Amino acid sequence: MSDKRASTIYQVLWNSADILRSKMDATEYKNYLLGIIFYKYLSDTMLYHAAELLEEEPASLKEAQKIYTEAYNDPETREDLIDALMFDFYYTLEPQLTFTALVEEVHKGNFQLEDLAQGFRNIEQSSELYENLFEDVDLYSRKLGSGIQKQNQTIGEIMKELDTLDIAHEGDALGDAYEYLIGQFASASGKKAGEFYTPQPVSRLMTQIVLQGKEDKKGFSVYDPTMGSGSLLLNVKKFTNEPGTVNFFGQELNTSTYNLARMNMVLHNVSAANQHLHNADTLDADWPTEEPTNFDAVLMNPPYSAKWSADKGFLDDSRFSMYGVLAPKSKADFAFLLHGYYHLKDSGVMAIVLPHGVLFRGGAEGKIRKALLENSSIDTVIGLPANIFYNTSIPTTIIVLKKDRDNEDVLFIDASNEFTKGKNQNVLEDKHIDKILETYKKREDVDKFSHAANYDEIEENDFNLNIPRYVDTFEEEEPIDMAALSKEIIDLDKEIEKSEAEISSMIDELAVTDDSKEFIEAAKAVFNHE
Structure with a gap:
């Protein structure tokens, strides 16, 4: 797809956001816009597929709508057509409830919100895959307008804007545009962005680390226990050579964000058989507990220093029991790390983003860190630049863990200066990511950038992994003449x-x-x- 076409998609989506931007903040209007885009995608895809099943080749959505309506209303074709659509897509829509039909009513001035709400219900009730998917789209919110007429008008304006796109034929460009929108919402949401989004450069870096040497593997499995909108998981699809065979496993506590991840998966053409998503508290109860429970890769960007119960009963939980202590109640960082590590295959690779405190804090965290180092679990520590996330300006670290290692050394990479200054956030560009990846692969000492520390060196530092202890970035001032x-x-x-x-x-x-x-x-x- 041309850059011009992609730019048009982004512009249309952002114009749609403009309709709502003056009425509510980004954390609210993203639910409306992303939900309605998703509904149009499901509707458009169904119409074209129905025409294909009927061996027709429509030149437009209006033509596909006409073909579908005639077949749906014909008793001889209706039942077989519905069965085929349900088998392929797990949902159907009545002809009068498709996006194409509803937007036609908008143009005529006859649109009623209840029809769109009924379409939402039909999708949700058709399969577990779509259950409660649109529950955050409150079509009757007073923020859309003071009365039903203004609410109809607001939603109708969004639908007219989106109607300029033939979404079903955009392919991966639509998924990329959806990611773009999520990123824009994250930027506008400030601290709340951390609930649902990992910036794409960080996602790319982590994904390429866990995929190294396995780009051609069929049936690659990846797990994110704090998946947010699913953007971190979906990066695997971008960088593997077998995207159609990847199995995605993810869990998310926030229901709205969980629904966003489900939509994101469908818009990126992930089949129902390959997506395994769960809405629950990752630390409170282990998941998944039925096969498969271990994965080729674990990717995580959990909430930093979150509170958790740290109930003593967790000492008997197989995720934490071998370490003898629990992460502090006020800082669940190591609880998330140990949960992810527990679900890693012996041959797998895990990458997790955490605040720097996990590298040097003492107490229970120090004991857990020492146990991980004694078991050769920690492979690499990468210091990232400050201010590259939407929800925090603090510098963070990527910790890479493995179970099956030939040595006990730990590679330290100080990438804190690898960024380009942006308007609001610092940005990891491709050249920065490539430099980090190349160093990770070679595991060589690079002056003022990286150092492979052996176990004795780490033990001498009392198992403190603070990066400046291993990578000296001090620049001597030039002597004065x-x-x-x-x-x-x-x-x-x-x-x-x-x-x-x-x-x-x-x-x-x-x-x-x-x-x-x-x-x-x-x-x-x-x-x-x-």
Whole structure:
């Protein structure tokens, strides 16, 4: 797809957001816009597929709508058509409830919100895959307008804007555009963005780390226990050579964000058989507990230093029991890490983003860190630049863990200066990511950038993994040339003396009156240092 076409998609989506932006903040209007886009995608895809099943080749959505309506209303074709659509898509829509039909009513001035709400219900009730998917789209919210007429008008304007896109034929470009929108919402949402979005450059870096050497593997499985909108998981699809065979496993506590991830999966053409998503508290109860329970890769960007119960009963939980202590109640960072690590295959790779405190804090965290190092579980520690996330400006670290390692060393990479300064956030560009990945692959010492520390060195540091202990980025100041400095001072004094003489001479040449004599004498005294 051309850059011009992709730009058009982004513009249409953002124009749709403009309709709502003045009425509510980004955390609310993203639910409306993303939900309605998804409904149009399901509707458009169904119409074209129905025409294909009927061996027709419509030139437009309107033509596909006509073909579908006629077949749906024909008793001889209706039942078989519905069965085929349900088998392929797990949902159907009545002809009058498709997006195409509803937007036609908008143009005629006859649109009613209840029809769109009924379409939402039909989708949700058709399969577990879509259950409660639109529950955050409150079509009757007063924020859309003070009455039903204004609410109809607001939603109708969004639908007219989106109607300019033939979404079903956009392919991966639509999924990318959806990611773009989620990113824009994250930028506008500030701290709340951390609930649902990991910036794409960080996602790319983590994904390529866990995929290294396995890009051609069929049936690759990836798990994110704090999946947000699913963007971190979906990056695997971008960087594997077998995208159609990837199995995605994800869990999310926030129901709205969980629904966003489900939509994101469908819009990225992930089949129902390959997506396994769960809405629950990752730390409270283990999941998944039925096969498969271990995965080729674990990717995580959990909430930083979140609170959790740290109930003593968790000491008997197989995720945490072997470490003898639990992560502190006030900082669940290691609880998330251990949960993810527990679900990693022996041959797998895990990458998790956490605040730097996990590298050096003592107490229970220090004991867990020491146990992980003694088991050779920690493979690499990467220090990221500050201010690259939407929800925090603090510097963070990617910790890479493995179970089956040949050595006990830990590679430290200080990438804190690898960024380009942006308007609101610092940005990891491709050149920065490539440099980090190349260093990760080679595991070599690079002056002021990386160091592979052996176990003895780490033990000497009392298992403290603070990056500056291993990567010295100190820059010595250039030695001062005292002779040159002395000459510079002498030359400067001569320049000052010359300037003072010139100013004094100019004052002498001025026409002097009795009233100004006192001022001039005082000025001369200043310049002559009297």
